[in-house]
Amino acid sequence: MYKTFDATEIAPNAIHRLIVGAIAPRPIAFASTVNAMGQPNLAPFSFFNAFGVNPTTIIFSPARRGRDNTTKHTFENIKEVPEVVINAVTYSMVEQVSLASAEFPQGISEFEKAGFTPLASDKVKPFRVKESPVQWECKVRQVIETGTGGGAANLIICEVVMVHVRADILTDDGNINTSKIDLVGRMGTDYYVRAHGEALFEVEKPYHKPAIGIDALPFSLKNSPLLTGNELGRLGSVEAMPSPGELAEARSISGVHSILNHSVLTREAKTEKLHQMVREALQQGNKRHALILGWLLEDE
DSSP states (O other): OOOOOOTTTSOHHHHHHHHHHHSOSBOOEEEEEEOTTOOEEEEEESSEEEEEETTEEEEEOOOOOTTTOOOOHHHHHHHHSOEEEEEOOBGGGHHHHHHHTSOOOTTOOHHHHTTOOEEOOSSSSSOEETTSSEEEEEEEEEEEEOOSSTTOOEEEEEEEEEEEEOGGGBOTTSOBOHHHHOBEEEOSTTOEEEOOGGGOOOOOOOTTSOOOOGGGSOHHHHTOSSSOHHHHHHHHTOSSOOOHHHHHHHHTSHHHHHHHTOSSOOHHHHHHHHHHHHHHHHHTTOHHHHHHHHHTGGGO
C-alpha cells in the first residue's frame, strides 16, 4: 500500500522533505566561490553530482531559500565570477562543513568561521580547501534558473579544468581508494551517512558480458521463500545456464547426494535444504556453484 502525492499540487516544503529523505545518500559539493571584490565564500550543497567526462561536467544547485525566496551567496558570487572549486567532504571535516552552512553575512569568510585552510587554485580564482582530499577547479559554463519561487533550483553547470587529489588516497593504478577517502553523504533532516568500514560493499557489474537474468531461473528459485531479491540478482548475473556435466558433478557431492536421495524428506524439504546451500555458496562468493545447486531439483 502506498500513500500517493501529486507533485504538482503538494507544497514545496513537503516535497522537499520527501526528496531529501528518499533521494539519498547524496554526495556533498563543498563549493568555494569569490565575489567581484575577491571575497571568498564556502558553502555545502547536496543537490549535486557528476554528469559526464568529455567534457568533465559537474552540476550543483544553490536553490532559492524556501522560507523567504532569497538567493544564496554562492549563487550571487557565481553571477559575478563564474568559477568554483568543488571540494570533497570527508568524515573528518563534516562538522566544520556543517558550520560553514550557517547564514553568515556577505563578505564574511567561511574559511575563517569554519576553520578551513585556503589554498590558491591553478586555473580559477576561488580557493581550494586544504582539508579536502579531492578538489575540482571548475569554470561555470551555464546557469539554469528553473523558477522564481522559493525552493526553485539554480543549476550551476560546471566544466572541470583541474583536479587535485591527495596522494595517500590513490591506489597504485590511479583509482580512488574507497576505503581510505572516507566520504560522507547527506540524508534527510540532520542525518548523514559515512561510506566507510562495514558500510562499504561490492556488487560486481555485468558490463561487457552476458547474464541469464532472474527470469531464466527455475521456478523454485524465483519463488523461494528463503532467498532474497539481492540473492536472486546475484544468481541472475551468472553468464550461462548449468551444463549437464556440472549438474552431474554437483549431484555426486556427498552432502548434496544425501539430500537428493533421502527417502523421508519431501520435495519441499529438499528444496529448502538446497536453497540453504545456495545461500551459503553465494555468501562465499561462488555464484556459479550456487546456481548449479539451485537447478538440481528442476533437472530431475
